[in-house]
Amino acid sequence: MGAPWLGPRILVAVLIAVLLKDSDLLDLPARVLSRFGQDDLEATQELAGRSSLEGTSQPDAQLHLSKNGFVLIVSPARPGSEASLEPGWLQTWLLTAEASAWLRGAFFQHGAIVFRGFNVPDAPSFEQVALAITPSLEDVYLGTSPRSQINQTKFVHTAADFDKHSTVPPHLEMSFMDDPPKLQMFYAHRLDMTKGGETPLVDFQGVWESISGNGGLVKRMKGRNIMYIRRYEDCGHRKILDPYFTKCWQDMFKTDNKTEVRRQCSKERFDCSWDSINILTIKNVQPPLRQHQATGKTIWFNHMNVLIPDSYAYDYERTAVMWGKVEGWWPLLIGTYYRMLLL
Numbered sequence: 538m539g540a541p542w543l544g545p546r547i548l549v550a551v552l553i554a555v556l557l558k559d560s561d562l563l564d565l566p567a568r569v570l571s572r573f574g575q576d577d578l579e580a581t582q583e584l585a586g587r588s589s590l591e592g593t594s595q596p597d598a599q600l601h602l603s604k605n606g607f608v609l610i611v612s613p614a615r616p617g618s619e620a621s622l623e624p625g626w627l628q629t630w631l632l633t634a635e636a637s638a639w640l641r642g643a644f645f646q647h648g649a650i651v652f653r654g655f656n657v658p659d660a661p662s663f664e665q666v667a668l669a670i671t672p673s674l675e676d677v678y679l680g681t682s683p684r685s686q687i688n689q690t691k692f693v694h695t696a697a698d699f700d701k702h703s704t705v706p707p708h709l710e711m712s713f714m715d716d717p718p719k720l721q722m723f724y725a726h727r728l729d730m731t732k733g734g735e736t737p738l739v740d741f742q743g744v745w746e747s748i749s750g751n752g753g754l755v756k757r758m759k760g761r762n763i764m765y766i767r768r769y770e771d772c773g774h775r776k777i778l779d780p781y782f783t784k785c786w787q788d789m790f791k792t793d794n795k796t797e798v799r800r801q802c803s804k805e806r807f808d809c810s811w812d813s814i815n816i817l818t819i820k821n822v823q824p825p826l827r828q829h830q831a832t833g834k835t836i837w838f839n840h841m842n843v844l845i846p847d848s849y850a851y852d853y854e855r856t857a858v859m860w861g862k863v864e865g866w867w868p869l870l871i872g873t874y875y876r877m878l879l880l
């Protein structure tokens with residue numbers, strides 16, 4: 538590949554299959570999650586122990602590596618005419634043993650893999666590609682973002698049902714859970730979104746490398762855990778004008794049966810309780826760092842920057858600057874509102 542081997546970087550892989558032609562079937566980015574099976578973990582542990590991709594056959598595709606080696610971009614061999622541009626080609630290729638071995642090796646050596654330029658026209662086709670990568674996809678989501686299932690699929694959900702000016706801060710998927718997803722796959726239907734749709738990829742092992750030099754922070758964190766406190770309204774009484782409420786608990790647990798909610802809470806070791814107006818509070822405790830299961834490397838593994846009010850204003854102000862002009866006024870106004878809430 539002609540690029541230095543930089544080691545496995547992150548627990549979460551991202552796959553973006555981008556369409557060749559524009560259409561309006563699906564504007565929002567969509568995604569699926571997987572926790573992997575035990576076989577996958579063993580296979581990846583073996584691959585993670587290798588120092589290069591030698592011995593695995595490379596795909597008949599063009600490979601480009603991002604400057605820092607974190608993102609590997611895979612695109613069709615010869616744009617315009619080859620079989621790799623046929624619909625269904627990508628999933629068929631991913632199902633072959635060689636592709637599967639190559640993909641896992643590349644995943645642990647880089648961190649994020651982008652498939653760009655293949656013919657994956659819609660969410661059901663993306664689901665087939667995702668199932669070719671791993672059959673163990675998740676259909677439960679106990680995270681904080683409002684998210685809807687995409688029609689005609691079982692596993693594909695919108696990335697987040699937020700307005701274009703809203704930002705989802707960089708995070709490791711559900712890092713507040715005991716067993717968060719190991720793999721996350723995104724699908725972008727269009728590349729040319731001028732507003733919204735921006736999906737930055739973050740190397741959280743790199744984040745830890747860069748902040749671990751801060752002795753004060755390391756000392757403060759040593760031996761301590763983070764308590765996450767998340768609150769969700771009752772879907773039937775959505776009265777509260779508090780912008781920190783993102784969704785209601787019946788939507789999150791996909792039931793209004795509290796016995797069932799309690800059952801799911803205890804399975805996840807969440808402490809769940811309802812107050813007098815039926816707001817559900819979920820508390821749980823997790824360490825701020827975790828060791829990568831396959832490589833043993835330390836990862837900054839928490840939701841500290843996401844579930845904290847201080848970060849909201851910055852995100853809107855950033856959008857305001859990015860959009861500029863009159864369009865930037867609305868996110869700027871919201872950012873100012875969040876700043877006032879903090880006073």
Ligand SMILES: *[C@@H]1O[C@H](CO)[C@@H](O)[C@H](O)[C@H]1NC(C)=O
Pocket residue numbers: 685686687688695
């Ligand atoms: C799914 O279909 C329903 C009814 O046609 C529609 O209201 C909804 O917006 C669709 N959802 C998505 C994510 O496309």
Ligand SMILES: *[C@@H]1O[C@H](CO)[C@@H](O)[C@H](O)[C@H]1NC(C)=O
Pocket residue numbers: 794795796797800
């Ligand atoms: C509520 O959920 C519990 C646990 O899953 C189940 O045993 C019970 O039958 C459910 N109740 C109703 C009314 O559906």
